[in-house]
Amino acid sequence: MTFGNLLTVIFIGYICYYAGMITYDQYFKKDIVPLEAAVEEEEIDISDEAKEFKPVSVIKDNIRKDLSKEEESEQEVMSGRIEIEDLIPKINELAEKGKDSILGKIAAGWNEIPQAA
Numbered sequence: 001m002t003f004g005n006l007l008t009v010i011f012i013g014y015i016c017y018y019a020g021m022i023t024y025d026q027y028f029k030k031d032i033v034p035l036e037a038a039v040e041e042e043e044i045d046i047s048d049e050a051k052e053f054k055p056v057s058v059i060k061d062n063i064r065k066d067l068s069k070e071e072e073s074e075q076e077v078m079s080g081r082i083e084i085e086d087l088i089p090k091i092n093e094l095a096e097k098g099k100d101s102i103l104g105k106i107a108a109g110w111n112e113i114p115q116a117a
Helices: 003-028 047-052 060-078 084-100 102-107
Strands: none
16 A cells, blocks of 8 residues: 555545534534533722732833843853953964864863764
8 A cells, every 4th residue: 555545535535424423414414502601700809909900010111121131141151251252362273273272172072972873
């Protein structure tokens, strides 16, 4: 059985299943479905909490300033607090000296992943 035949059988099976479910719901299932669920509602008094509520004014400009500060701090954390200007010479040194450079000594302790053949 090829994949196309299997897919066709599954597709026809789904069509028959849904056609059967629609037919059953339309003609054979005669239960009356309540429009509203019979759930007893309970009143909850929140007047005490409402009295203690104090509104806070939020200004959209202040939020944007705070977000920009967070974005700057995230960039510093993501780079490991090494400036790009300081990192480029170290990368060049790694390319020239290999394992004898500062970054090469750090990377020597890492486990290398073998290349997939």
